[in-house]
Amino acid sequence: MEPLLAIRGLNVRFGPSERPVPAVADVDLDVAPQEIVGIAGESGSGKSTLCGAIMRTLVRTARVSGEVMFSGRSLLTLNDGEMARLRGRELSMVLQNPMTSLDPLYTIGNQVEEVLRERRRDGAGLRPGGAIEVLRRVHLTAPELRVRQYPHQLSGGMRQRVLVGMATAAAPKLLIADEPTTALDASIQDEILILFRELRETAGSAVIIVTHDLSAIRRLSDRVVVMYAGRIVEEGPTGEVFRAPRHPYTRALLASLPRIEGDEVHLEPIPGQVPDLASLPPGCAFAARCPVAKDICRGQRPPESVVADRHRLFCWRAEETA
Numbered sequence: 001m002e003p004l005l006a007i008r009g010l011n012v013r014f015g016p017s018e019r020p021v022p023a024v025a026d027v028d029l030d031v032a033p034q035e036i037v038g039i040a041g042e043s044g045s046g047k048s049t050l051c052g053a054i055m056r057t058l059v060r061t062a063r064v065s066g067e068v069m070f071s072g073r074s075l076l077t078l079n080d081g082e083m084a085r086l087r088g089r090e091l092s093m094v095l096q097n098p099m100t101s102l103d104p105l106y107t108i109g110n111q112v113e114e115v116l117r118e119r120r121r122d123g124a125g126l127r128p129g130g131a132i133e134v135l136r137r138v139h140l141t142a143p144e145l146r147v148r149q150y151p152h153q154l155s156g157g158m159r160q161r162v163l164v165g166m167a168t169a170a171a172p173k174l175l176i177a178d179e180p181t182t183a184l185d186a187s188i189q190d191e192i193l194i195l196f197r198e199l200r201e202t203a204g205s206a207v208i209i210v211t212h213d214l215s216a217i218r219r220l221s222d223r224v225v226v227m228y229a230g231r232i233v234e235e236g237p238t239g240e241v242f243r244a245p246r247h248p249y250t251r252a253l254l255a256s257l258p259r260i261e262g263d264e265v266h267l268e269p270i271p272g273q274v275p276d277l278a279s280l281p282p283g284c285a286f287a288a289r290c291p292v293a294k295d296i297c298r299g300q301r302p303p304e305s306v307v308a309d310r311h312r313l314f315c316w317r318a319e320e321t322a
């Protein structure tokens, strides 16, 4: 099947060209229509930068090169007007902080209606019911009241529901959700994640979800992409990667999840620190922390190994980790 999103050779660099910070390096990634892809990795691994490059929100702060094909169009070369038309319609983003994504001066109803108006302008046949119906679909309580309220009158969980509702109403081909539940209570996180699944069912959307919460990725996504120091280190079907992770970094990341055995909680933090992107070693960026690294890992960048259908990793020890 033709991918909905096809990224090739994507590089994003911040900072001066003499001392660039390669926040995303040589990323190739496909997302199929209606697929849910989870992106995992420690803080600073380039997850948000990757999303920003797709949405083209970094053009003024970073140097972006490579190719991002979305639904047959090259996003990095579209003009600003064309990109603005895609955003919020075919391509939507839900961010961590729902307060900054909603306008404090307009009621919730006004803001949802605006999305619906744009859709009608695009000729979309919408179900009747308007904003109240949109809010009901994301299980917001008392939607008749909420449409008359302002963002500050809602809790964080309610605001995030509103944003997911607006994204659902826009029925984008691709929704990018960057840490969409981090600011929320644990009890609400699951409900928001379920909404992303519903978005796929009802609107046929594909979803890229970035999160520190590996268990959310396990429950929600079809495929998982693990990033380290700006590069993809492993990518594969979620069940397979969680059952049998191949990259030593993926293994370490999964081992760092809390495990409950009897009355005890076990977790093994990953020793060492994330490297400074401005002065990366020549080989594998994880080598300094890797329990199975050998000389070649420190000297040369590992090649891609395809270990199963759509399951690949970048590791000199790929054969031994089977």
Ligand SMILES: Nc1ncnc2c1ncn2[C@@H]1O[C@H](COP(=O)(O)OP(=O)(O)OP(=O)(O)O)[C@@H](O)[C@H]1O
Pocket: 014, 015, 021, 023, 041, 042, 043, 044, 045, 046, 047, 048, 049, 050, 061, 277
């Ligand atoms: N505007 C910027 N200018 C300079 N460096 C930046 C900028 N934005 C991000 N970076 C750097 O790029 C690297 C990747 O950051 P990014 O936010 O993409 O990581 P992340 O994996 O999303 O982290 P987190 O999980 O904490 O959100 C970091 O080292 C960060 O310091």
